[in-house]
Amino acid sequence: MKEITYLEAIKQAMDEEMTRDPSVFILGEDVGIYGGAFRATEGFLEKYGDLRVLDTPLSESGFTGAAIGAALVGMRPIVEMQFADFISCAFDQLVNVAAKNHYRWAAATPIVVRAPYGGNIHGGAFHSQCIEGFFFKCTWIKNRCPFYSI
Amino acid sequence: MDIKREDLLQLYYYLKLTRKLEDRFSSLYHQGRILGGAWTSNGTEAISVGYSYALEKNDIAAPYFRDMGCFLVRGITPKRLMAQYLGKKTGVSAGKEGNVHVGDLNFGVIGFPSHLADNYAVGAGAALAFKMRGEKKVAVACTGDGGTSRGDFHEAMNLAAVRKLPIVFICNNNQYAYSTPLKLQMAIKNVAERALAYGMPSRIVDGNNVVEVFTVARETYDMARNGGGPTFIECKTMRMHGHSEHDSAKYVPRELLEEWKKRDPILQMEKYLIGNDITTKEELDSIDIRVKKEVEDAELFAEESPYPNPEDCLKGVYATPIEEE
Numbered sequence: 001m002k003e004i005t006y007l008e009a010i011k012q013a014m015d016e017e018m019t020r021d022p023s024v025f026i027l028g029e030d031v032g033i034y035g036g037a038f039r040a041t042e043g044f045l046e047k048y049g050d051l052r053v054l055d056t057p058l059s060e061s062g063f064t065g066a067a068i069g070a071a072l073v074g075m076r077p078i079v080e081m082q083f084a085d086f087i088s089c090a091f092d093q094l095v096n097v098a099a100k101n102h103y104r105w106a107a108a109t110p111i112v113v114r115a116p117y118g119g120n121i122h123g124g125a126f127h128s129q130c131i132e133g134f135f136f137k138c139t140w141i142k143n144r145c146p147f148y149s150i
Numbered sequence: 151m152d153i154k155r156e157d158l159l160q161l162y163y164y165l166k167l168t169r170k171l172e173d174r175f176s177s178l179y180h181q182g183r184i185l186g187g188a189w190t191s192n193g194t195e196a197i198s199v200g201y202s203y204a205l206e207k208n209d210i211a212a213p214y215f216r217d218m219g220c221f222l223v224r225g226i227t228p229k230r231l232m233a234q235y236l237g238k239k240t241g242v243s244a245g246k247e248g249n250v251h252v253g254d255l256n257f258g259v260i261g262f263p264s265h266l267a268d269n270y271a272v273g274a275g276a277a278l279a280f281k282m283r284g285e286k287k288v289a290v291a292c293t294g295d296g297g298t299s300r301g302d303f304h305e306a307m308n309l310a311a312v313r314k315l316p317i318v319f320i321c322n323n324n325q326y327a328y329s330t331p332l333k334l335q336m337a338i339k340n341v342a343e344r345a346l347a348y349g350m351p352s353r354i355v356d357g358n359n360v361v362e363v364f365t366v367a368r369e370t371y372d373m374a375r376n377g378g379g380p381t382f383i384e385c386k387t388m389r390m391h392g393h394s395e396h397d398s399a400k401y402v403p404r405e406l407l408e409e410w411k412k413r414d415p416i417l418q419m420e421k422y423l424i425g426n427d428i429t430t431k432e433e434l435d436s437i438d439i440r441v442k443k444e445v446e447d448a449e450l451f452a453e454e455s456p457y458p459n460p461e462d463c464l465k466g467v468y469a470t471p472i473e474e475e
Contacts, residue, residue: 025282051282057312062271062305069275069289072260073210075282077275093302097263097272105243105252105261108469140467 006146010114011040014078018048021076027054027063028080028114037082038116060089067111068098077111083123084115084131091134099140118147153361158428159437161203161360165416166441168195168219171228174445175235175249179395185237186248191216193358193390196415197322199223200363201290201383204371205258210280212260212273212291215250216322216389220292224257228448238455245458246466266297270306270319277310277317277380288374290367292320296327298341304348307382311348314379318370319345321382322357324389329401345382357385358415361422388413 004012017024025048026041032055035042044053056063060081067077081087087094094113101107115131122128132145172190179188191198198219202211205224213220221231226242234241235249242252253261260272273291280287297303298321310317321341325332338344345352353370355362363385370381388410392399423429 054278054313057305057308059305059309061302062274062309065268065271065302065306066275066278066309069212069260069272069277070279070282071275072255072272073276073279075279092265093268093271096265097268100263101261102469103466104247105254106466107253107255107261110469142468 007038007040011042014041015044015047017076017078018044018052023074024076024078025052025054025070026078026080027056027067029056029058029082031055031080036080038119040080040114040116060086061093064090064093064111064113065097067113068093068101068109071109071111072101072107079111079113081113081115083127084117085123085126085129087113087115087131088134094141095135095138099138103140153364155428157203158361158423159433161199161364162416162419162423162429162434163437163441164199164203164219164223165195165360165419166438167222167228167444168199169416170441170445171222171231171448172218174232174449176391176395178235184235184249188235188395189215189250189393190391190395191218191322193410193414194322194324194385194387195219196360196363196419197320197357197385197387198292200360201292201318201320201367204364204367205290206287206371208258208285209287209371210258210260210273210276210289212269212276212289213253213262214266214269214292214294214297214322215262215264216294216324217262217292218250221257221259224259226254226257226259228444229451232445232448232452233455236452236455237457238452239458239462240451240455245462265300265302267293267300267303267306269293270297271302271309273319274306274310274315274317277315277374278313280316281313286375287316288371289315289317290320290371291317292322294327295321295323295325295332295341296330296335297321298344299327299335304344307345307348307350307380310380311350314377316374316377317380318367318374319380319382320367321384322387323384324357324387325406326389326393326399326402328393328397329399331401340384342382342384350380350382352382352384354384354386356413357387358410358413358418360415360419387415 198217202223
């Protein structure tokens with residue numbers, strides 16, 4: 001099996017899904033023109049166009065809410081938090097809206113939120129946090145934290 | 151005014167149905183028969199009735215908690231809503247949630263989260279999906295005057311304007327956010343001024359005039375549907391009850407309420423319909439009788455419905471994954 005980095009694996013997975021399913025789209029800060037702060041969506045804008053690779057205004061809560069609304073009407077959004085730390089700005093939309101929709105009124109909310117951290121970039125207090133712990137208490141959100149140690 | 155007679159009568163019917171149903175919720179609350187709180191739209195019914203009645207069937211509404219008229223106009227029945235309030239299994243949330251914190255996508259209604267203006271962003275997302283798929287549908291989202299101070303309001307307005315999304319944002323400006331008057335909420339005269347900062351057109355309407363709300367909503371939906379982008383509509387009105395039914399609203403000057411009582415939306419609509427020879431007092435009376443019966447039937451249905459089983463509270467935490475085809 002070919003060895004690739006996490007970044008390459010994530011990029012490949014998103015690329016495959018976007019090719020396979022037209023309802024999959026990506027939104028977040030600098031995901032389009034720049035190709036993502038970590039280059040996870042490099043080349044996607046050219047390949048899928050600016051309605052499926054959306055550069056959003058700097059507004060984590062707003063675009064997470066928008067992803068929820070799009071998911072409720074049949075889309076399959078992938079939200080990119082530029083750095084995992086910024087997910088705190090979208091906490092309300094995630095734990096009160098996305099997480100509880102199905103339990104409260106039987107509406108599935110299939111969104112994927114990517115929250116990269118651990119890039120060893122010496123980011124300090126606002127670009128280095130491991131945020132998964134914030135969500136451990138939130139039963140309704142599925143936490144996935146892939147890692148590999150040598 | 152290009153509105154069919156039958157539509158005008160339907161607007162009246164939904165105003166009355168909303169008022170009567172919520173009056174009943176209020177009574178039941180004071181009798182201690184409601185689980186949790188009871189919020190009503192008393193005095194502001196024309197807003198949710200008007201903006202909802204102007205939607206097309208496949209459009210989406212993302213209401214807020216004073217939008218009982220939206221649930222009813224979109225087709226969620228008084229029976230299910232009464233059962234919802236009484237915590238019954240036949241309620242919209244099957245007994246999992248109280249009162250107004252629900253939705254039903256079968257009727258194009260997105261559930262309301264208490265955190266105000268969250269639904270502005272969610273509604274914008276539905277509009278974004280319509281735009282991506284090239285569908286000629288619109289979304290409408292609503293919040294109160296207080297909700298316009300929150301970040302989600304501003305983030306959603308900005309996103310919708312930048313991407314020219316097919317959405318109309320409604321503000322139920324009922325002068326008070328719980329006990330906080332408008333002057334402590336914002337330093338501007340009209341909430342609509344907020345739209346200017348996003349390059350979004352806005353309209354100010356009499357929120358107690360259902361015909362006006364309906365007409366302006368329809369115009370702005372048409373514009374959004376045809377690629378013209380979003381509009382913000384400020385509906386000026388007055389909350390005639392407390393924040394919730396537990397709240398006597400002593401902080402609201404009585405004379406202000408007396409003034410607004412004269413502008414009651416149902417009273418205005420009756421005058422409009424009879425004054426313009428659109429209908430007769432007798433015809434309106436027959437609608438009132440129908441409404442009364444529907445509310446009574448709803449209560450009977452809810453009373454006879456079972457409570458959910460205790461084990462039901464563990465169900466529905468996760469959706470069933472969609473299988474690969």
